[in-house]
Amino acid sequence: MNGVHDMGGMDGFGKVEPEPNEPMFHQEWESRVLAMVRAMGAAGAFNIDASRFYRETLPPQVYLSSSYYKKWLLGLEALLLDKGFISKDDVAAGHSVAPAKSLKHGKFSIADVERIMVRGKFGRAAPAPAKFKAGDRVRAKNIHPATHTRLPRYVRGHVGVVERDHGCHVFPDTAANDAGEHPQWLYTVVFDGRELWGPDSDPTIKVSIDAFEPYLEAI
Amino acid sequence: MSEHDHHHHDHDHSELSETELRVRALESILTEKGYVEAAALDAIVQAYETKIGPHNGARVVAKAWTDPAFKKALLEDASKAVGTLGHVSRVGDHLVAIENTPGRHNMVVCTLCSCYPWEMLGLPPVWYKASPYRSRAVKDPRGVLADFGVSLPKETEIRVWDSTAETRFLVLPMRPAGTEGWSEEQLADLVTRDSMIGTGFPKTPGAPS
Structure with a gap:
């Protein structure tokens, strides 16, 4: 979706402000939100793509004005409500008043913590040969999916060069909507700064994205 | 309210924000x-607070600076290479290490969300x-670097890696001059988090930290 989360190339957000000696969490509740998102995802309530999509679908003004973990909280609540793991009555009561729904991987317990400290596996067997190889010139398609996609707007319609082949991975565009993993070839595609930002752009810039094969067309 | 909540949340705060109440309720x-x-949930938080951190990346970088065979393996398949270092945190698939050179500086961003090599x-x-x-970061990386107080020669290529999939990128910064003969441990102390994102450099030997 063409949401405000797709920020590459936008102007007006001001300077980057690093915080010296930044704490891992600025408030304790942030750590609880992180833990709940990780636990419910690992228990099988949702996958990483769905959790991203629910944050992206927050209203733009909410997305832009909420802190990072506030977005995670709002996205998590919306996702769990939509998928029926919690109800509006539960939220209104601040306690569980509705029956629980079964989780794909069961209750998240302390024994599960170790395994979530390593990122999940997203590589999959290839359903078909790769269409592209390193060195190929490709165009990022001019597409505007209304739902989740990992093709940022700033590259759409632009020509780049395939630099690396990462094998086949879960396709976020379908996985986010419970429409299956549909593994796709994934490539690092490099664009010249002037191709993306025009002839007045800094000529020393190159920008790459990792693009799933359906995002690309041969030229 | 459960024992757990008492244990964790009832400190000195007499008033809770709307967000805190909402988090507790959930x-x-x-x-x-x-x-x-x-x-x-407590254990997850504790694991993040104690097990992961830039010290893991710093050890990988220091090893690459001192061991050419490891550096080669790291640049070929970082997940595999890091997996051979038993003392470093376990690592997921599709970690990619990218090397800074005198002619090219790498910088990592996630324009769509916050993908990062945790x-x-x-x-x-x-x-x-x-x-x-x-x-x-993708449009004006030199301007962003200036916000960090970092400047590069104007002819240096800046390569920005937008983390748009489940690949994760670790910048391998250039080894600082004046560190000949240093041990891995000594070198690891020079490796900053920002130098592995590409928004900074390693510390200079002898400079105040």
């Missing part, structure tokens, strides 16, 4: 429904997840 709902063990660098800092960095 945690109550999830634990009461039997979805998650409250103690498991296992190597810990949780990302706020600036990495915030709009100014995400919006400008």
